[in-house]
Amino acid sequence: VGPYEIEKLTEAVYALDTDEGESMYLVCGTQRAILIDTGSNAMSVYPVVRDLYRGKIDVVLTHAHFDHMYHCDAFDTVYLHKADLRAWPKTLGQTVAISSIGSGKKAKHYAVDTYHSMKEGDVISLGDRDLLVIHAPGHTPGSVMFADTKDRLLFTGDAIGSGDYVWMW
16 A cells, blocks of 8 residues: 555554565554554555554554654554653654654654553553553663564564664663
8 A cells, every 4th residue: 555565464463564664563453453653654654554444543652763653643542651751851852853854754743742651561452452561671761562462473663673773772
């Protein structure tokens, strides 16, 4: 779909990849779906995931970097680990702004003051499946991974590696 390559991993989980090396995941449940990261592609991921799931779609971020959160403004509900929320005013906000400009993409305002906080051990219920929040600090103070307990999948963001290099906080 446009610049997104979509792969159905299970009956309820889709991988969305771009030619820029960004990966997002849509995990669908009976009550809502969760989009893990939004990427920073020129085309918003919102219409793509809307075609895949018609109900409520919330966003959970693996960490606060622009290439994982660029399109958060298209969604009503966004979750971010409390350590990244704390680091936003002094460091992460400026890092995201500089990275956006350095990428050639338009800088955006991120409404992090409206984001929902999450922490280690939180369980995000989608109805018939849960995502477990696993704190994995290092890439950013609030980097997290998500474990899908039903399909036994682990979504690591850049906590393990990004394919190129790992920037540790």
